[in-house]
Amino acid sequence: MQRTLSDVTYSDDEQALAGMAKALSHPVRVKILRLLAGESCCFTGELTEVIPMAQSTISQHLKALLDSGLIQGEIDPPKVKYCINRQNWERAERLFGFFFSEGCKERCNC
Amino acid sequence: MQRTLSDVTYSDDEQALAGMAKALSHPVRVKILRLLAGESCCFTGELTEVIPMAQSTISQHLKALLDSGLIQGEIDPPKVKYCINRQNWERAERLFGFFFSEGCKERCNC
DNA sequence: ATTATTAATCGTATATTTGCGATGAACTAA
DNA sequence: TTAGTTCATCGCAAATATACGATTAATAAT
Numbered sequence: 001m002q003r004t005l006s007d008v009t010y011s012d013d014e015q016a017l018a019g020m021a022k023a024l025s026h027p028v029r030v031k032i033l034r035l036l037a038g039e040s041c042c043f044t045g046e047l048t049e050v051i052p053m054a055q056s057t058i059s060q061h062l063k064a065l066l067d068s069g070l071i072q073g074e075i076d077p078p079k080v081k082y083c084i085n086r087q088n089w090e091r092a093e094r095l096f097g098f099f100f101s102e103g104c105k106e107r108c109n110c
Numbered sequence: 111m112q113r114t115l116s117d118v119t120y121s122d123d124e125q126a127l128a129g130m131a132k133a134l135s136h137p138v139r140v141k142i143l144r145l146l147a148g149e150s151c152c153f154t155g156e157l158t159e160v161i162p163m164a165q166s167t168i169s170q171h172l173k174a175l176l177d178s179g180l181i182q183g184e185i186d187p188p189k190v191k192y193c194i195n196r197q198n199w200e201r202a203e204r205l206f207g208f209f210f211s212e213g214c215k216e217r218c219n220c
Numbered sequence: 221a222t223t224a225t226t227a228a229t230c231g232t233a234t235a236t237t238t239g240c241g242a243t244g245a246a247c248t249a250a
Numbered sequence: 251t252t253a254g255t256t257c258a259t260c261g262c263a264a265a266t267a268t269a270c271g272a273t274t275a276a277t278a279a280t
Contacts (some may be wrong), residue, residue, distance in 0.1 A: 008162055010137040014144070026238085027120040030128050030209075038212065044226095044257060045246050059258055066193055077247050078256045093210035096201075098202035100203035102148065122222060136268085167269050169228055176266095188226045188277045 017099055019053065020092045023068030029061050033084070036071060041077075041083040127209055132203045133178035138163065139171050143194070146181060151193040153186075 010018075024030055030052065035050065037077055044062065062082060067073045069088035074081045082094050119130075134140055138161065146152055147159065152173065158165050172192060175181045179198035186193045 008138060010141060014137045014140045017139040018140050021131040021140075024131035025128055025135040027124045027128040028118060028159055030122060030124045030131075031118075034124070045255090049112075050259095054240055055257070056241075056259080060238080063258080075246095080252095080257065090152075093207075096206040096210065097203075099144075100199065100206065108128065158227095164270055165227070166229080166271075171269080174230085180228090185276095189223095190227065 013095065013099075015104075016091075017095050020068060020070070020095060023065055023070055026061065026064075028058075028066055032058075032061060032065065033070065036082055037084045041082055042079050043079045045079060112199060123205065123209075126201075127205050129178060130180070130205060133175055133180055136171065137160065138168075139175055142168075142171060143180065145200075146192055147194045151190055151191055153189045160168075 022071060024033070032047060034048065044055075044058065047058050047062075062071070062073075065082075066073060066077065069085055071082050072085045072094060074083065126138060134143070141161065145157065154165075154168065157168050157172075162167060172181070172183075173190075176183060179195055180202060181192050184193065184194045
């Protein structure tokens with residue numbers, strides 16, 4: 001993308017929050033996270049049984065979640081067990097919690 | 111096993127959370143929200159002074175934030191004052207808070 | 221009226237995302 | 251070995267997102 005103007009700079013928190021939000025910005029990824037987090041750790045195969053999407057598409061979304069750090073994969077041949085990454089999950093919880101709680105305080109006179 | 115594609119259904123919460131996350135999925139929108147929420151309500155013009163992006167681009171991002179419901183606009187000719195929409199902001203706070211707190215409880219044995 | 225200011229919208233170019241089927245890689249079981 | 255299972259990756263097409271400059275609309279001030 002063309003960037004002829006001076007580049008915008010972002011704080012670490014802004015980038016981290018946007019990155020986490022991007023991982024959550026597709027409903028099927030929210031659904032996958034709920035399945036992984038709420039019930040138990042899942043294998044990819046179980047996800048394809050629950051979500052009517054091509055296996056390759058689900059694998060792509062899992063990769064996006066892996067890249068965000070919100071989940072981790074554990075090889076258990078021939079399957080792969082995906083789990084919530086507790087550390088990053090809690091970091092995301094803090095980031096979003098702080099973002100929403102600190103925003104729009106008494107100074108915002110709308 | 112072949113299955114019928116393109117018929118994934120999502121709950122209201124899944125769609126709402128993904129929609130809010132999408133609004134937060136670009137760092138400049140996070141920055142705009144922080145400016146609107148943290149300091150004071152801003153006019154668009156003040157944003158263009160702080161963020162080195164074309165006015166049309168910032169206007170596009172503001173429109174995305176408007177569509178998400180996280181902000182609202184108040185016409186104050188010839189300017190437009192954008193503010194956090196408290197109601198939807200708090201809804202987003204609850205949605206994200208619940209999502210992260212309910213996920214990955216004791217059942218998740220990773 | 222004319223001019224200035226402000227912000228939305230239009231048109232365009234490019235980048236990214238999304239989804240699928242096909243294929244490949246790694247491992248197991250026979 | 252051969253065949254089967256599981257999941258990642260490739261290649262492609264379509265949709266969406268991003269960013270810009272130019273233009274338009276609305277209003278205020280002169």
